[in-house]
Amino acid sequence: MSAIIVFQDVGKAFANGVQAVSGINLAVEEGDFITVVGPSGCGKSTILNMTAGLFQPSAGQVLYRGQPVTGINSRTGYMTQVDHLLPWRTVAGNIAVPLEIAGRGKKEIAGEVERLLALVGLVGFGASYPTQLSGGMRKRAALARLLAYDPETLLMDEPFGALDAQMRLTLQIQLKKLCRSLGKTVFFVTHDIDEAVALGDKCVVFTSRPGTIQQVITSSLPSERDLMTLRFNPAYAEECAQLWRILAPALEAQNSPQEA
Numbered sequence: 001m002s003a004i005i006v007f008q009d010v011g012k013a014f015a016n017g018v019q020a021v022s023g024i025n026l027a028v029e030e031g032d033f034i035t036v037v038g039p040s041g042c043g044k045s046t047i048l049n050m051t052a053g054l055f056q057p058s059a060g061q062v063l064y065r066g067q068p069v070t071g072i073n074s075r076t077g078y079m080t081q082v083d084h085l086l087p088w089r090t091v092a093g094n095i096a097v098p099l100e101i102a103g104r105g106k107k108e109i110a111g112e113v114e115r116l117l118a119l120v121g122l123v124g125f126g127a128s129y130p131t132q133l134s135g136g137m138r139k140r141a142a143l144a145r146l147l148a149y150d151p152e153t154l155l156m157d158e159p160f161g162a163l164d165a166q167m168r169l170t171l172q173i174q175l176k177k178l179c180r181s182l183g184k185t186v187f188f189v190t191h192d193i194d195e196a197v198a199l200g201d202k203c204v205v206f207t208s209r210p211g212t213i214q215q216v217i218t219s220s221l222p223s224e225r226d227l228m229t230l231r232f233n234p235a236y237a238e239e240c241a242q243l244w245r246i247l248a249p250a251l252e253a254q255n256s257p258q259e260a
């Protein structure tokens with residue numbers, strides 16, 4: 001395996017004086033599923049944004065396949081809590097957007113859209129409009145649209161945050177399976193400790209702002225794991241507890257009232 005994303009002494013100070021992250025050193029291997037956790041405002045989204053090239057670090061550099069990221073990184077695809085599906089387009093129409101932008105022919109687009117619908121379990125829903133879908137189905141549609149860009153790295157910022165527990169589990173299972181079969185590298189930000197342990201090959205734990213890497217936990221769970229029965233696995237429970245112990249002091253500090 002080789003590193004696809006490398007952070008070298010990366011810091012980011014915004015124009016308003018906020019130092020979001022500092023001294024970030026991290027290598028993400030190709031095909032890794034990396035989860036990122038940390039207290040609110042510690043710079044988790046900031047590191048995804050720098051990987052996507054939405055803005056540059058103010059110190060150090062982010063390398064993607066050995067090259068500094070200096071502009072929009074089109075090898076990455078972004079998914080956030082808000083799905084940004086176009087309400088006036090059908091599901092098929094939404095998934096087709098990246099293919100249309102790429103200038104593909106109508107027939108090719110239709111075939112590709114069908115393939116993507118099948119990949120995310122939405123066969124038969126291509127003609128539906130986003131408002132006619134459940135929250136989980138909207139996520140699947142957004143995932144299919146993301147995959148239509150064929151990014152090699154998925155940057156996911158709390159993508160399943162707003163879903164109920166069962167829907168979330170279903171999507172986690174599907175995402176993990178898809179990423180394995182398609183060989184995607186994933187950088188996945190979450191507030192949910194159970195989710196971070198369930199999905200990650202490695203979990204990167206951030207300190208409070210300015211965010212630095214407190215620890216990188218390599219999962220002892222097999223890469224191919226059954227998320228459905230994970231809650232009964234003692235190793236999973238222990239890793240959740242370990243992560244909780246690391247994060248608890250920062251979360252407690254965040255929740256305690258500020259002194260005047």
Ligand SMILES: Nc1ncnc2c1ncn2[C@@H]1O[C@H](COP(=O)(O)OP(=O)(O)OP(=O)(O)O)[C@@H](O)[C@H]1O
Nearest residue numbers: 014015016018020039040041042043044045046047
């Ligand atoms: N474009 C910006 N301009 C100024 N400050 C910003 C900008 N983007 C982020 N920040 C600040 O940088 C800090 C880190 O933000 P970021 O969104 O990366 O944190 P986070 O860990 O993802 O937060 P959360 O868990 O609450 O989503 C915050 O204080 C935020 O207000």
